[in-house]
Each structure stands twice: as structure tokens, then as C-alpha cells.
Amino acid sequence: MSMTRTIGWLAATVLSLAAVGAQAQAAKAPEALIKEVSTDVLDAVKADKTIQGDIRKVIALVDQKVLPYVNFQRMTASAVGRYWKQATPDQQKRLQDEFKLLLVRTYSGALSQVSAEQTVELKPMRAAPTDNEVVVRTEIRGKGDPIQLDYRLEKAGASWKIYDVNVLGVWLVENYRNSFAQEIGANGIDGLIAKMAERNKSAAAGAKS
Numbered sequence: 001m002s003m004t005r006t007i008g009w010l011a012a013t014v015l016s017l018a019a020v021g022a023q024a025q026a027a028k029a030p031e032a033l034i035k036e037v038s039t040d041v042l043d044a045v046k047a048d049k050t051i052q053g054d055i056r057k058v059i060a061l062v063d064q065k066v067l068p069y070v071n072f073q074r075m076t077a078s079a080v081g082r083y084w085k086q087a088t089p090d091q092q093k094r095l096q097d098e099f100k101l102l103l104v105r106t107y108s109g110a111l112s113q114v115s116a117e118q119t120v121e122l123k124p125m126r127a128a129p130t131d132n133e134v135v136v137r138t139e140i141r142g143k144g145d146p147i148q149l150d151y152r153l154e155k156a157g158a159s160w161k162i163y164d165v166n167v168l169g170v171w172l173v174e175n176y177r178n179s180f181a182q183e184i185g186a187n188g189i190d191g192l193i194a195k196m197a198e199r200n201k202s203a204a205a206g207a208k209s
Contacts, residue, residue, distance in 0.1 A: 030153045030160045031125050034136045038120040055105060055204075071154060071163040072100060078164065079176040080192075083184050091189050098196035099176075105203045118142035120149075131155075 028036070051057055076096045077084040087095060123137040132155040139146040150166035164173045183192045 028160075030127075030134050030151075031122055031136045033160060034138065034151055034153075035120065035122050038138070071156065071161045072096060074154075074163045075099075075173055078173045080180055080184075080189075081177050083181070083189060087189050091193065094193050095189070095196075098193055098200060101200045102196050105200060121146075134160075 073096060076092075076099045079099065080087070080095060084092065084095075119141050121139045121141055123139060125134070125136060127134040134153055135150055136153060137148070137150045140149055148166065148168055151162050152164040152166075152171075153160045153162050164171055166172070180192055183195050187195070
């Protein structure tokens with residue numbers, strides 16, 4: 001199973017948070033939440049193939065329903081690393097906007113590769129009831145070998161929010177942090193913003209062609 005297809009499962013799980021209200025989240029343990037939303041989105045993608053590859057639909061879902069359940073500011077700040085505090089409020093907003101679009105465009109293309117036979121299985125979780133940050137470990141099962149897909153969640157009030165994902169042994173935020181640090185070191189924070197914007201525009205042009 002390809003990295004692209006696995007990222008599609010990441011997108012699927014995050015997008016499925018749209019189907020879970022804040023009150024329902026508060027009543028569920030983090031592993032139960034991940035299991036439920038993963039199953040929900042698999043059913044949704046199977047039922048509505050128009051979601052797959054439609055960037056406008058994906059962006060609309062993220063803006064309207066997903067962001068309340070994902071700590072996207074923490075994801076962006078962690079990816080930018082120590083440079084985050086050096087960024088102005090305007091730069092921080094632009095970093096979040098471009099990073100979100102970068103991820104959403106990647107997810108949109110990957111969603112088209114989610115297959116009907118795939119399922120998600122939870123692995124044993126090691127956490128104390130008082131923990132405010134946990135890791136939920138899962139495997140994607142279908143054709144071929146099982147694929148590792150893990151989630152870092154934090155407790156925000158009574159609910160849980162995702163702030164990082166491990167795909168095939170690589171934590172998403174940490175992976176971006178390395179490349180972002182190199183770009184900032186060479187061209188500054190504005191250089192990173194410009195690089196992401198350029199990449200997003202190229203992806204948009206490619207989708208239209």
C-alpha cells in the first residue's frame with residue numbers, strides 16, 4: 001500500500017471528525033473517537049465518490065467542520081518549530097493558511113485512492129486516565145501488509161483534539177519541521193510562506209489541467 005493511499009486514510013480520519021459533535025467527543029475516550037470517526041469516513045467515501053479529488057469540497061469541510069476538532073495552530077507552530085515565536089501575527093496567520101492548504105490539497109488527491117476493502121483496527125493503548133496527551137495507534141488493513149497510522153491527541157477542556165499523525169513510522173509535523181527549518185534558514189519566514197504558496201498554486205494549476 002502506497003504512502004499516498006495511507007495519507008488518504010489520514011485525511012479520511014481527520015475529515016470524519018466533521019460528523020462528531022463536541023458533546024459526543026467529550027463523552028468518548030480518545031481511542032473510541034478515532035475508531036468511530038475512521039469507520040464513519042470510510043463509509044462516507046464509499047457512499048459519495050464525488051468527495052474524492054474535489055478540492056473545493058475538501059476545503060469547505062475543513063473550514064466549516066474539521067478545524068474545531070483539530071488543534072491546527074499547534075500543528076503549524078510545531079512544524080515551524082522555534083521560528084514560530086519569531087513570526088509576526090500576520091506571518092503566523094499566513095503560515096497557517098498556506099500549511100492548511102498544502103495538507104488539504106495533498107489529502108484531496110489521496111482520498112481518491114481509499115479502497116473499499118480497507119478497515120481500521122485499534123492497537124492496545126498505553127495511557128493513564130489522568131493523561132492529557134495520548135497516542136492512539138491503529139493499523140490500516142486491506143490488501144497487502146498492515147499500515148501503521150498513529151495519532152497524537154491532547155485534551156482541550158472536556159474534548160480531545162488531534163495535533164499530529166504518524167504515517168508509516170514518520171510523524172507528519174516532525175517531517176515538515178525539517179524541511180521548513182531549512183527553508184527558513186535560507187530565505188526567512190517570508191521565504192517559507194512564499195515557497196508554500198508557490199507549491200499550492202502549482203498544485204491548483206495541475207488540478208485544473
